[in-house]
Amino acid sequence: MGKILLTALGGATQNYRTTNYSIEGKEYSDKKFILSALDEHYNFDKIFVLGTTSSMWDAFYEHICNVTETPSSVEDYMFINNQCSSANCETDFSNVKLTPITNILPDKYSLKFMKFGVSELEMIENLNLLIEITENLEDEHEIYLDLTHGFRSNAFYMFMVMNYINDVKGSNDSIKGIFYGMHESKLNPTPILNLKIFSEISNLLKGVHDIKNYGNFYTITNSIEDTKIKNKLDNFSNSLNINYIGEVKNRLNELNNVIKALKETNNPLINMIVPKALNEFLDKFSNIKSNHIFLLEISKWYYEQKKYATSYLTMREAITAYFCDKYLGSITKENIEEANSKINKLHNSYRNTNKIEKLDPSYKKMEKLLKIFRKCREIRNNIAHSGDQKLNAFNDINNISKYIDELNTLFKDKDFANYLKNRLTFFND
Known part of the structure; x- marks a missing residue:
């Protein structure tokens, strides 16, 4: 697994002085580039250097000379400086020649030109460039992003790439570092912050979204180290996704213990975000005693x-x-078999009901209940047997909400319950 860094260059007109940097308690002195300190600390296998036509490629030239122990040339430096200093957003990439750099550039470096991002099209092109870089990586990698230099908009591009890697790419690449050299702190040495916490927050928020929208805890469990908690959350998701409702109901009680345990973890992000999401999910189904209301x-x-x-x-x-x-x-x-038998007997007999009884409001309610049951059975048969008869998905989907409301009303109707009880006595042996 290789270590990959994506870093951007600042503008050529800026005066970059040598700086002392600190990373994870280690100090790196007299570095003109944050890149120098980062590479010395992490020893990257591949470094992608991103810059516009007006970036400080001149200073990068000096950096490469130091890396390769090649004597720098004033003529080469000024050759690059003159091009970049006069370049702007309209300057074509082909008009900036970086041959003094590329002639001595080690294989681990790859130079990429970015647009200024002054239009939506240019922003899309920049994002596409970054995505292509990650897509062309082979095998699995640890990816590091440097947000220190370049346009402020570069930070947004990098975060989009982070989300792309985490949620879209479908690989085992992982974001291991998001760096920012905090020059504005005026501390000596300048601290290089690892903002990986934002990646963790992003993953947690996605996990909360998955809980609220899908009842899935798989994303959240990636951020939880406690194996027992992970297993309980995964087991609940498994039960819900396979629609084992009995298990779902039993495991709901376990979630209360999970919430308590999460509140006692040492991870402040977990404490802040996850228990609230779990409580909101639990509130939908807590304190429902009857099985039929729970299922509804x-x-x-x-x-x-x-x-x-x-x-x-x-x-x-x-x-x-x-x-x-x-x-x-x-x-x-x-009892389930007997209940279905009674429902079928009701269905077969209600058509023969005499005209007087059909005037009873409860008869109409029973008719409505059986109609919904028949529709559910029809849907189930179509799914199980891949029915090819004429169907109307739009209507069937739109009717779900109406059916649920109707059942909710029927389930709470005591007169209707008594009416059904009296009818069911005819089917008793």
């Missing part, structure tokens, strides 16, 4: 996360659980 809330949550098929499947189970809770006492394998 899970169905609603799946719908909000656009997991429409799982929402329908869970909605169907909520109806079955309603019959178990109300009329069979508990949810067991045998």
Whole structure:
């Protein structure tokens, strides 16, 4: 695994003096470039030097002369300086000749021209350049970013690259350092800060997003060192993603203990961000005692996360659980089978109801309940058997919210519960 540095050069008109730097308690004296101190400290395998046509390529020339122990030439220095000092955002890259540098440049260095970023198109080109650099890296690497010099906008580019590596690239590359030399502190030596904490914050915020939107704790667990906590969060995500609702309900109680443990960790970022996100998630489902209401809330949550098929499947189970809770006492394998049998008997018999009974408002409610159950079963069969009959995904998706509201009302209707109880007595042996 190689160490890769991306660093930018400042403007040619700036007067860069030699500076003493400190990195992780070690001091590096008389360095004109932060790059010199960084490379001496980390010994990078590859360094990408980014600059515009007007960057301080002259000073970089002196740096390379020192690195290669090549005597610097005043003529070469002035040749580069004259080009860069007169260049601007309209100067073409081909008009800046860096041959005094490239002739002695070690293989570990790669020079890249960036645009000034004065338009949206140029900003996109700069970002694309940085992405191409990371895409062309082979194998796995530790990547370091230097934000000290160059335009202030370079910091945003670098952070975009950081997010690209973390979330998009799909590799095992990792951001190990985000450096900034704090010259404005006027401290001697100048501290070089590692802002990797921003990468950690970014990952945690993404993890919070995944919890809120998907109920997944996988991203968060990457930032947690405690193995027991990691396993509990991963197990909860696994149960939720495979829709093992019984396990989900049982593991919800474990999350309270996880929150308590997280608050006692030594990582202030974890303490600040993660417990709050877990509490917000728990609040959706805490204190729900009945199984059918719990399942209906899970169905609603799946719908909000656009997991429409799982929402329908869970909605169907909520109806079955309603019959178990109300009329069979508990949810067991045998009771689930009996509840589904009773629902099917209701479905087969309600059409033969006499005209007088059909005037009962509760009959209409039963009709509505069975209609939703049939739709859930139809959706389930289409998913299981890859049905190719004419379907209408748009309507089926739009109806989920309506069905959940209707079931929520029916589940709380005591008169309706008594009506169903009386009808179900006809099916008892």
